[in-house]
Amino acid sequence: MKKRKLPLQFIGMLLLMSMASCYSSKELVYLQNDEFNSQYPTLIKNKRPLYRIQPNDVLNINIQNPDTETSVYFNYGNQEMRGFANPSVFFITGFSVNNEGDIKIPLIGKVKVENLTIDEATQLIQREADRYVRNATVDVKLVSFKISVMGEVNNPGQYYIYNGQATVLEGLSMAGDLTGFGSRTEIKLIRQHDEGVEVVLLDLTDAKLMNSSYYFLLPNDVLYVEPTEEQIRRTNLQPLGIVFSGISALVLITNFLLNNVNLDNGN
Known part of the structure; x- marks a missing residue:
């Protein structure tokens, strides 16, 4: 029996799909800096902000x-x-x-x-x-130092901090770290001010984060981890899969009915 060869277009499509679903280390590794090495420590200067008591504390x-x-x-x-x-x-x-x-x-x-x-x-x-x-x-x-962690983390929720300070990395680790579909480059830090709400995007893959004034968390901060583009595509494909499944089932039922009608006419 002669084996059928897969079309080159089909093989190319599979390769593109597999490449699209893979991540590089640049997308996953936190705090990347070429100056880090095993011979001596790299000092990154930063200073924890002094929190001042506010109403409702x-x-x-x-x-x-x-x-x-x-x-x-x-x-x-x-x-x-x-x-x-x-x-x-x-x-x-x-x-x-x-x-x-x-x-x-x-x-x-x-x-x-x-x-x-x-x-x-x-x-x-x-x-x-x-x-x-x-x-x-x-x-x-x-005792009212709490943070909220939402989005693509393993254990979203509210967390209380009792050590007087916390960093963005500590806050995310309390929530079980990011899922495989959490964006490491777009973490929303939402902070309440007297004038309104402040929102800043943090990049976990960049070591400059440790220089940022937003590296240390303040009471009532909210961390929101956005989904990656890959996760968004998967979410969008789910309803399409249901539609295609329905169409396939309809085609099978239609073929079955047509075959039965042809058999009846043949008799």
């Missing part, structure tokens, strides 16, 4: 004193719940910054903390606490 404030009874007054209502790690507990026991930039601490009263860093707020509350009790120890932490 939630602070965890712990004021301790050798006198246990006095400490209870300062921390009334949250002693029993401090051992729980659920983020919602911090919102229940924490101190919310109101629209005027103030918090209200038992015994101390109203304290304005807006536009202060965490260290500055700690020093201010320390001075206020010293007016009421001796040898007080004040500890302040921002």
Whole structure:
């Protein structure tokens, strides 16, 4: 039996399809820089921005004193719940910054903390606490530092950060890194400002990202990973596949009916 040869056009089309679905290392490798090597480290200068407290932030404030009874007054209502790690507990026991930039601490009263860093707020509350009790120890932490990661990542969602800082890479790693169809060159960072919303595109394949002022995340940042062109093409082809399947099924049914009619006429 003579074997049929595949048309050259068909072979060429298969090759083009396989090439279109492949990725090069330039598209997948993060933080590419020709200066990186194994002999010595490459210093990339950057400085983490100091976050300043804003309205709607939630602070965890712990004021301790050798006198246990006095400490209870300062921390009334949250002693029993401090051992729980659920983020919602911090919102229940924490101190919310109101629209005027103030918090209200038992015994101390109203304290304005807006536009202060965490260290500055700690020093201010320390001075206020010293007016009421001796040898007080004040500890302040921002517990509303959360980010949202969306799009082509393995585990999209909201994530709380407890170390006081986070980078874009850390935020994406918390979400399980990008999927195979996530664009490494177009990551949208969405950041809220008093004047509106700021959007910037980040390129994970470029080592210059580590020089950027956007390399460090701020509370309430949103990272959105766009799909690659390959993923968009696949998504667009899905409804076409359904249409072609329907057409194929219709053709088969039509041929079947026509063959039966011809057989009946032949009889």
